[in-house]
Amino acid sequence: MKGVWNKVLKIDLSTKKTEIVPVNDDVYKKYNMGLGIATYFLYKETESKIDPLGAENVIVFSPGLFVGTGIPTGSKSAMTFKSPLTGGFGRAIVGAYLGVEMRKSGVDAIIIKGKSDKLVTLKIDNENVEFIDAEEYRGIDAILTQDKLREKYGKTYRTCAIGQAGENLSKISGIDFEERQAARAGGGAVFGSKNLKAIIMKGDKKIDFADPEKLKELNKKWVNIIKEHPATKADMDYGSGEFYDWMNRERGTFPSRNWQWGYFQSVYDNLKEGEKSHIDPYYWSPKYTVRHHPCPTCTKPCGRIIEVKEGKYAGTKVDGIEYEVLYSLGGVLEIDDVEAVAKMNEICDREGFDAISAGVTIAWAMEAYEKGLLDKDKMEGIELTFGNADAAIEVLKKMAKREGYIGELLADGTKAAAEKLGKNSDQFAINIKGLELPAYDVRGIKGMALALAVSIRGACHLTAGVYGIELGGSWWKYKGIDRLSSDWKGFEVKTAEDLATTYDIFGLCKFSRHMYFLEGIPELNNAITGDDMIDADVMTIGERVYNLQKMFNIREGIDRKYDTLPYRVTHNPIPKGVSKGAYVSEEELQHMLDEYYMARGWSKDSTPTAVKLASLDLLDIVDEKLAAGI
Amino acid sequence: MKIKAYGILKQYIGDKDYLKIDVPEPITIVELFSKVGIPEKYVFVVEKNGKAITKDSVINDNDEISLIPFISGG
Numbered sequence A: 001m002k003g004v005w006n007k008v009l010k011i012d013l014s015t016k017k018t019e020i021v022p023v024n025d026d027v028y029k030k031y032n033m034g035l036g037i038a039t040y041f042l043y044k045e046t047e048s049k050i051d052p053l054g055a056e057n058v059i060v061f062s063p064g065l066f067v068g069t070g071i072p073t074g075s076k077s078a079m080t081f082k083s084p085l086t087g088g089f090g091r092a093i094v095g096a097y098l099g100v101e102m103r104k105s106g107v108d109a110i111i112i113k114g115k116s117d118k119l120v121t122l123k124i125d126n127e128n129v130e131f132i133d134a135e136e137y138r139g140i141d142a143i144l145t146q147d148k149l150r151e152k153y154g155k156t157y158r159t160c161a162i163g164q165a166g167e168n169l170s171k172i173s174g175i176d177f178e179e180r181q182a183a184r185a186g187g188g189a190v191f192g193s194k195n196l197k198a199i200i201m202k203g204d205k206k207i208d209f210a211d212p213e214k215l216k217e218l219n220k221k222w223v224n225i226i227k228e229h230p231a232t233k234a235d236m237d238y239g240s241g242e243f244y245d246w247m248n249r250e251r252g253t254f255p256s257r258n259w260q261w262g263y264f265q266s267v268y269d270n271l272k273e274g275e276k277s278h279i280d281p282y283y284w285s286p287k288y289t290v291r292h293h294p295c296p297t298c299t300k301p302c303g304r305i306i307e308v309k310e311g312k313y314a315g316t317k318v319d320g321i322e323y324e325v326l327y328s329l330g331g332v333l334e335i336d337d338v339e340a341v342a343k344m345n346e347i348c349d350r351e352g353f354d355a356i357s358a359g360v361t362i363a364w365a366m367e368a369y370e371k372g373l374l375d376k377d378k379m380e381g382i383e384l385t386f387g388n389a390d391a392a393i394e395v396l397k398k399m400a401k402r403e404g405y406i407g408e409l410l411a412d413g414t415k416a417a418a419e420k421l422g423k424n425s426d427q428f429a430i431n432i433k434g435l436e437l438p439a440y441d442v443r444g445i446k447g448m449a450l451a452l453a454v455s456i457r458g459a460c461h462l463t464a465g466v467y468g469i470e471l472g473g474s475w476w477k478y479k480g481i482d483r484l485s486s487d488w489k490g491f492e493v494k495t496a497e498d499l500a501t502t503y504d505i506f507g508l509c510k511f512s513r514h515m516y517f518l519e520g521i522p523e524l525n526n527a528i529t530g531d532d533m534i535d536a537d538v539m540t541i542g543e544r545v546y547n548l549q550k551m552f553n554i555r556e557g558i559d560r561k562y563d564t565l566p567y568r569v570t571h572n573p574i575p576k577g578v579s580k581g582a583y584v585s586e587e588e589l590q591h592m593l594d595e596y597y598m599a600r601g602w603s604k605d606s607t608p609t610a611v612k613l614a615s616l617d618l619l620d621i622v623d624e625k626l627a628a629g630i
Numbered sequence B: 001m002k003i004k005a006y007g008i009l010k011q012y013i014g015d016k017d018y019l020k021i022d023v024p025e026p027i028t029i030v031e032l033f034s035k036v037g038i039p040e041k042y043v044f045v046v047e048k049n050g051k052a053i054t055k056d057s058v059i060n061d062n063d064e065i066s067l068i069p070f071i072s073g074g
């Protein structure tokens, strides 16, 4: 097959041995690249019940097929591992320049296992690996580490690294790729557990495309379509938080104060007519943006570097602030000082935290503190009340070092913290399968509630990404969707998951899925590989990869019992705003789960049936004994 | 008629929380766009009194209209 190298690189950190493994065309036809082969190799290379922080866990990294081809927004690479946070399938998608180097390196994925005896950096030139001592970077933040590595080895290397949070095995830590993060599900701790501090990579080969002229022509076409698309200007000027004010005011589904509210009303309290609240990108983006910060080959960059030049947080410079962070380090902490949010965002990126999980964990602690559940004598004078940004900043720093009572309590996220504290504090711990919820108050977006409940990696908004469909009522082929109804959500979520999975396989950014939809993908694939895929083939690959991820969880015993919603979502209605009174009852959740499993061809306990696995040609990798009957 | 607009559409109603205009005769949404000077291609969803409607729907002076742009998401 053209456009791939038919090889992967295996690296054993224990023995310091590497191996080039040939991969035949059939594997690419079934799984393609990116999340596809990253799922395939993770499933193959791991046994069930392994310790996620043990040498036997595996990290697979693969760029999507479109990465390094010039396709606009073909930017994303996939990392898979067994998640120390959820105990199930771990996945993180990132706009990585390192992925572009890998596309030029002669291998389609790297598979890392074992554990180094000392902190190590992997230096990879094409297929050649050097194991370099990284002790000098211990305790150094993730971004500075990469700066230093590029200074030492040359700017042509593209990089990733973990910060202190990963080194200290925080289960909510991620990996930084030049200020873009593979953040969710605890990949930073998996790096840390292997004593892997950083990877630097350079490739100098040329990918052999099936039809380079056609690819050039298609790239030009898509650059124009994206340029003319009505969403592009807003995305570029204001970033992913562009729709925040609408979410808050017009939908009442912007969770705040640790999900006590779905409407952050107080941000408007002292505003005059026409004034914007301070966490609204329409307020802060023109004021603080220094430059755009695109992922590779993105022609509609939503990413920006912002800088705070004056005041208490002067000197703060960060890639942000994403919509999710306006919530996790703003809304749920009841903080609307955007400069403080920027500061916390910077700390999360440098220390190597998943900014969603870290913020939501502090929100849990603020509620516990205000309820008098935390041991005040051990708080070292920190008044951890809602709205107190300086307290949140201090606590974040302690979490990265696991320092003191509060740092240790919070370092592994809300699930672990609530288990340690007890006192019914799990009733306001906002996670599913251990992963903290993103910025959608799903009490008022019921299809999204189902999507988060069933998502393989825990509460992930992008596994299905039905927020646009639900909140707008229509999108692509979907019409007439009622966000407050719990009926007919199963098929909606299932198809959206399959489609979103294809984006992670081909490496397309999901913020361009209202441009490429499904129909844009096959001809791009065909120009690269020489294949003759049609739309339905693309969806089948998405469905196949999704089912294999699900089988990873089933192999771990993660079934229907784990497809839950936080207590707050099922018991505490949204108290004010447009969605006042909305919540998802336990009956509604069970009804949506039944519908969803039926749409998927899974059993009542959520296990894929043997018939479904056979129809997706998965029984060569999945043990049929794990499948359900019909 | 009260018109609310969000995101990038807000600039077309003078960057205010809402715009009030007189609509003596019922008009369609498309006619409203040209009356106020809103480029149709930027509008993804139109709502009348909180419910989604099509762009050829007819609206009256006492309706509240919300204009929602495309959402890329977070």
Ligand code: SF4
Pocket (backbone or CB within 6 Å): A073, A075, A095, A293, A294, A295, A298, A299, A300, A301, A302, A303, A509, A510, A511, A512
């Ligand atoms: S739209 Fe944003 S997230 Fe997507 S590729 Fe471009 S910069 Fe990256």
